[in-house]
Amino acid sequence: MDGVEFVLWDLSGPAPEGRLDLLVPGYMGKPAALAALEGVDVGLVQSQSIGYDGVASFLPAGVTFANAAGVHETSTAELAVGMMIASQRGLPDFVRNQGSGTWDNAQRPSLADRRVLLVGYGGVGKAIEARLLPFETEVTRMASRSREDERGTVYGIDTLYEQLPLHEIVVVSVPLGEATERLVDAKFLAAMPDGALLVNVARGPVADTDALVAETSSGRLRAALDVTDPEPLPADHPLWTAPGVLITPHVGGASSAMFPRMVRLIRKQIGLLLDGREPVNVVLP
Known part of the structure; x- marks a missing residue:
């Protein structure tokens, strides 16, 4: 791009000299790495993730931070729906049966006609709805x-415990913050009907892991988890072997759609900065 100089810096070692108008940290990096920006002349930090939990604690004063809204929603929604289909139709069981040559054609629950509750109705939630x-x-x-929109009512979180018992599938895609940490606790899970499926594509700490283990190990509930607490999940953790649990290693946004969309966002931000206009997706300060 004309008028743009690109510099490589991984936030370790000495910072490049001069002002950095735009900094793009590595994907899935830890927020603590942003402490390296203290004393560095940085205009905008463009994250490659949607979530920005923990960033405010390490972002130096005066630095603007933008998330990657618009980059990961489609891929995350694809995975969420794929995990629902896999869990409902028993695909993990069929894969295991294939290894032993077992022919089990028992009827499985459909995704069609299920009542699905989307807890979180931002970009990811809307993308999941469009695919469901x-x-x-x-x-x-x-x-x-x-609130009300063209499709009717979007319920407030204050009605959570009225809605949970009415839905066979509950999908969580809320951002992680003080109000949502451990939102999916023992009370939340107990309110879900027997045999229901919990899908978590938010952040691991949104759910209480011990409560998840208790409900899934008993066989009362099932879970499809793209995120866990802790991450990585230890190899001997009971969630790996709990019945009806499907786990993917936080890969919701990690598809072939990510890179070109991220490049488009970075190009857009550069263009806005060159024109003296405000960048998009600013979430901090």
Whole structure:
């Protein structure tokens, strides 16, 4: 791009000389790495993730931070729906049976006609909804506050315990913060009906791991988890072997769609900065 100089720095070692108008840290990096920006002349930090939990504790004063909204929603929604189909139709069981040559054609629950509660109705939640509706599901949307839109009611989180018992599948895609840490606790899980499926594509600490282990180990609930607490999940952790649990290693956004979308966002930000305009996706300060 004309008028742009690119510099490589991994936030370790001495910082490049001069002002950094735009800094793009590595994907899935720890927020603590941003402490390296103290005393560095940085205009905008462009994250490669949607979530920004923990960033405010390490971002130096005066530095603007933008997330990657618009980059990961489609891939995360794809995975969420894929995990629902896999869990409902028993695909993990079929894969295991293939290894032993076992022919088990027992009927499994469908995704069609299920009542699905979306806890979190931001970009990811909306992308999941768009993919769920063609599967003939009944989707209920829930956000921090209630509102009406062209599809009807988006329920507020204050109605959570009224809605949980009414849905066979609950999908969590809320950002991690004080209000959502351990949101999925023993009380939350106990309110879900027997045999229900919990899908977590938010952050691991949004769920209480011990409560998850208790409900899934008993066989009362099932879970499809792209995120866990801790991460990586230790090899001997009971979640790995709990019945009805499907785990993917935090790969919701890690698809071939990510790189070109991230490049487009970075190019857009550079163009805005060159034109003297405000960048998009600013979430801090």
